[in-house]
Amino acid sequence: MENDNTLAIDVDDLTVAYREKPVLWDIDLKVPRGVLMAIVGPNGAGKTTLIKTILGLVKPAAGRVLIHERPYKEQRHLVAYVPQRGSVDWDFPTNVLDVVMMGRYGELGWIRRPGKTEQQLAEEALQKVGMLDFKKRQISQLSGGQQQRVFLARALVQEAQVYFMDEPFQGVDATTEKAIVKLLKELREAGKTVLVVHHDLQTVSEYFDWVMLLNVRSIASGKVREAFTENNLRLAYGGKVAFLTHHTHENPKNEVNNSNLSG
Amino acid sequence: MPSAIFEFFSDHTFRTVALGSGILGIVSGALGTFAVLRKQSLLGDAISHAALPGIALAFLLTQSKATLILVLGAALAGWIGTYFITLILQKTHLKDDSALGLILSVFFGFGLVLLTYIQKQPYANQAGLDKFLFGQAAALLERDVISMSVLSLFVLLVLLLFWKEFKLLSFNPDFGFSIGFPVKILDFMLTGLLVLAIVIGLQTVGVVLMSAMIVAPAAAARQWTDRLGRMVLLSAIFGALSGVIGAIFSSTTAKLPTGPTIVLCLTVFVIISILFASQRGLLWRWIKEQRNRRRLQVEAVLNDLLILAEQHGDIQHGHPIEVLRTMSIGHGGVDRSLQELRARNWVNQLPSGNWILTKEGYNWAKKLSGKEGNS
Numbered sequence: 001m002e003n004d005n006t007l008a009i010d011v012d013d014l015t016v017a018y019r020e021k022p023v024l025w026d027i028d029l030k031v032p033r034g035v036l037m038a039i040v041g042p043n044g045a046g047k048t049t050l051i052k053t054i055l056g057l058v059k060p061a062a063g064r065v066l067i068h069e070r071p072y073k074e075q076r077h078l079v080a081y082v083p084q085r086g087s088v089d090w091d092f093p094t095n096v097l098d099v100v101m102m103g104r105y106g107e108l109g110w111i112r113r114p115g116k117t118e119q120q121l122a123e124e125a126l127q128k129v130g131m132l133d134f135k136k137r138q139i140s141q142l143s144g145g146q147q148q149r150v151f152l153a154r155a156l157v158q159e160a161q162v163y164f165m166d167e168p169f170q171g172v173d174a175t176t177e178k179a180i181v182k183l184l185k186e187l188r189e190a191g192k193t194v195l196v197v198h199h200d201l202q203t204v205s206e207y208f209d210w211v212m213l214l215n216v217r218s219i220a221s222g223k224v225r226e227a228f229t230e231n232n233l234r235l236a237y238g239g240k241v242a243f244l245t246h247h248t249h250e251n252p253k254n255e256v257n258n259s260n261l262s263g
Numbered sequence: 264m265p266s267a268i269f270e271f272f273s274d275h276t277f278r279t280v281a282l283g284s285g286i287l288g289i290v291s292g293a294l295g296t297f298a299v300l301r302k303q304s305l306l307g308d309a310i311s312h313a314a315l316p317g318i319a320l321a322f323l324l325t326q327s328k329a330t331l332i333l334v335l336g337a338a339l340a341g342w343i344g345t346y347f348i349t350l351i352l353q354k355t356h357l358k359d360d361s362a363l364g365l366i367l368s369v370f371f372g373f374g375l376v377l378l379t380y381i382q383k384q385p386y387a388n389q390a391g392l393d394k395f396l397f398g399q400a401a402a403l404l405e406r407d408v409i410s411m412s413v414l415s416l417f418v419l420l421v422l423l424l425f426w427k428e429f430k431l432l433s434f435n436p437d438f439g440f441s442i443g444f445p446v447k448i449l450d451f452m453l454t455g456l457l458v459l460a461i462v463i464g465l466q467t468v469g470v471v472l473m474s475a476m477i478v479a480p481a482a483a484a485r486q487w488t489d490r491l492g493r494m495v496l497l498s499a500i501f502g503a504l505s506g507v508i509g510a511i512f513s514s515t516t517a518k519l520p521t522g523p524t525i526v527l528c529l530t531v532f533v534i535i536s537i538l539f540a541s542q543r544g545l546l547w548r549w550i551k552e553q554r555n556r557r558r559l560q561v562e563a564v565l566n567d568l569l570i571l572a573e574q575h576g577d578i579q580h581g582h583p584i585e586v587l588r589t590m591s592i593g594h595g596g597v598d599r600s601l602q603e604l605r606a607r608n609w610v611n612q613l614p615s616g617n618w619i620l621t622k623e624g625y626n627w628a629k630k631l632s633g634k635e636g637n638s
Contacts, residue, residue: 055441081441088435092300093491105431106442113427138489158442 006069008033008162008193009054014063016046016053023049025217027063031195033161036188037210038198038224042237045215047197048084051164055081067162077106080160082151084167090139096150097122097135103157118157125153130179145176152183163187163194170199181207204228277514280400283408284510284525285503287464288476290415292502293422294460295477296484296495297453300433305360306345306454307477309367311461311470313344315374318395318465319381328391330407330466334414337462344370345454371470398469398522400510411463418459421452429453430491467510469522476502479529486540505529560596561603562631567591568610568620569628578625581617 011029015022024046031037039047052058054065056072067075080103100122101114108114126132129149134142142150148168155163169177184207187194198204204211204224211228212221213236220227220235298307317340318333325332344366351362381392394402422429428449431439436446457477464476484497509525538546567590572578584597591597601618604610609624620628 052437057437057440076441076443079441081438083435083437087437089300089302092434093485093489093494094430094434095489099434102431102435102438103442105427105439105444108427110428111424140489154438 006033007031007066008035008068009195010066010069011054012064012066014050014053014065015061016049016058017061022216024053024060027214027218029212029218029221031193031210033068033193034188034191035210036184036194036196036208037212038196038204038208039212039214040198040201040204040236041214041219045236047214048166050214051081051166051195051197055079055164078161080155080158080163082155082163082165082168085144085147085151085170087166090142090147092139094139095135096126096131096137096139096142099139099150100125100135100153100157103154106158121157122153125156126150128156129153129183143173144170145172148172148176148180152180161192163192165194165196167197167199201233276401277511279405279408280403280510280514281507283403283411284400284467284506284521286408286411286415286506287467288480288502288504288506288525289499290418290460290502291464291473291476292480292484292498292500293419293495294457295479295481295502296491296498297429297433298457298477299481299485300491301453303457304474304478305363306348307457307461308474309344309348309363309370310341310458311465311473311477312367312374313370314338314341314462314465315395315470316340316370316377317343317374319374319377319392322381322392323377330404330410333395334410334462334465337465338458340370341458341461342455345458374470394469395465396469396471397520398465398467398472398525399513400467400521401514403467407466414459414463418456418463421456425449425452467506467521468525469520472522472526475526475529476506479526479533480505483529483532483536486536486543489542501529501532505532557596557599560591561600563591564597564600565604565609565620565624565628566632568618569625569632572620572625578620578622581613581615581619583617587618 007030009029009031011027014024014027014029016024027050029050039050041047049058053060053063054072065072067078072079097119101118103125104114104118104121108118123132123135126135129152131146131149131153134146134150139147139150148170152165152168155165168180172180184194184196188209196208198208205228208224210222211224213219213227213232215236220229220232295307298304314337317336317338319336320340321333321336322328327333348359348362348366351357351365352359355362357365378392378396391399391402428439428444429452431444432446432449432453436450439449440446461473461477464473468476480498480501481494483501484494487497488494505525505528509528510521512528513519513521513524536544538544541547564587567587568582570590571582571586572580584601587601588597591600601610601612604624605612607624609621609627611619611621613619
């Protein structure tokens with residue numbers, strides 16, 4: 001699987017508009033299998049919309065999406081989605097185990113209820129995210145980091161090939177962040193493809209091997225050391241990224257000169 | 264009293280009334296749970312008000328007052344109202360509260376106009392349509408209750424059958440969609456069931472207050488449990504009890520409309536639940552707070568004694584209570600705290616009336632102050 005050079009995600013000409021205002025404009029995105037990829041960009045750049053459009057939650061004005069080389073609709077079972085933690089009401093009357101078992105609902109199909117098998121899979125996933133002790137816990141009593149781990153466990157029980165995660169590091173403590181990164185890298189080692197909407201530019205090089213810079217249009221995408229350049233960041237974020245230069249990859253000297261001349 | 268209740272239930276008419284009200288309470292309580300959890304409490308209000316023109320039109324078209332026909336009209340109008348709300352949200356910049364308010368008042372207003380018109384017509388059997396405003400359980404007939412039961416059974420069966428799907432829809436619809444469930448269809452189904460639950464109760468409770476049957480039992484039930492299944496069950500029980508009690512009261516008292524009576528019963532359940540529920544109840548929380556406060560007061564006195572002992576370098580040196588009171592200004596309770604500490608053998612009163620720490624109390628005080636220092 002690891003030497004497989006077919007694409008995990010193949011997005012072509014994706015355009016999304018809300019009331020005539022383009023939110024995503026002509027996005028092409030090609031992601032090979034087995035990479036851990038960050039999507040970064042300023043607020044309102046369309047990061048969440050991109051994920052939601054790939055998953056069919058937002059209707060595109062144009063474009064197509066292939067997962068493992070077939071239309072997304074046929075490949076839904078290969079895909080796991082971790083929505084933003086804040087997108088659900090954590091006061092909902094249910095417990096941790098119940099939420100994680102929801103990851104098996106797609107496999108179960110209509111009407112059939114989760115049983116022993118589902119519970120066992122859910123417990124294994126909770127073990128992986130270090131939340132097994134909390135399985136009977138009411139979800140309103142979880143901290144932000146614990147909520148995120150529960151969502152990750154729910155994605156793990158889906159046994160998917162491609163993972164889409166919307167800001168999994170939002171508002172979690174340092175310990176949880178480390179645990180999540182470890183988990184993401186394990187997924188990549190297992191040959192899975194993981195796409196993460198990410199906010200913290202400082203950690204991009206450390207956590208990810210691929211990156212996409214997005215600001216309505218796709219500014220750049222590719223391997224971190226090729227795409228995550230000061231120049232591209234400036235294009236994505238405007239002029240406000242001076243403080244970042246230590247964390248990006250150096251541009252070759254002549255390229256800097258060129259951009260200075262042209263700018 | 265028991266004989267009066269026995270008499271009540273042995274009477275056929277009253278049995279019909281109680282049965283009908285109980286059934287509607289069960290269904291609205293169960294479906295209301297989902298409406299409340301999906302933050303659609305107001306949708307219930309809009310649907311029930313929107314049902315009124317449907318009832319009036321159904322009567323105008325058929326000249327019949329058969330429950331099934333009127334309920335059909337109500338359901339259709341309620342559903343059209345819901346559809347318009349969705350349409351407004353999709354096509355305009357209006358927020359959902361405005362859309363709900365708009366549909367509610369426009370439909371209800373239209374319904375009132377039709378009702379007034381009907382009352383001015385020389386129909387032989389027009390009387391009694393206005394019972395749909397505030398509800399009249401006493402007017403329930405056996406065949407009404409049979410129609411209500413059949414509809415209710417259908418609603419509850421569908422709810423049980425698609426329990427997993429509705430739970431997913433209510434908690435995280437985006438995720439549900441991503442794993443292949445058609446959330447739009449599920450939403451349509453659940454809203455459809457809500458419409459049915461509402462029209463089942465319209466004749467008994469009335470359009471004006473029907474939304475209370477949707478919101479109140481669920482709100483009360485939420486106080487007592489953290490599990491969806493139990494919440495639905497409890498909500499259904501609260502709804503049924505309020506329905507039966509309210510219907511009995513209004514049927515045995517002349518000119519007491521059923522809807523408001525049922526709603527008053529519900530209010531009692533809600534107030535009791537908000538105050539006394541075991542985890543979320545205000546009383547429970549207040550008691551916990553008081554306990555916490557007492558604990559802190561006691562620890563403060565213990566700590567003050569420790570400070571005094573360390574200042575004097577002598578644990579045997581007694582201190583008058585006034586000193587401790589001065590040190591506790593702002594939180595108080597010094598006398599009670601000293602009594603409690605003495606009961607634990609942590610402090611002792613000298614013959615002079617002054618207070619000292621015992622050896623054990625000293626150790627505890629050290630331990631507690633050390634813990635505070637660390638945190």
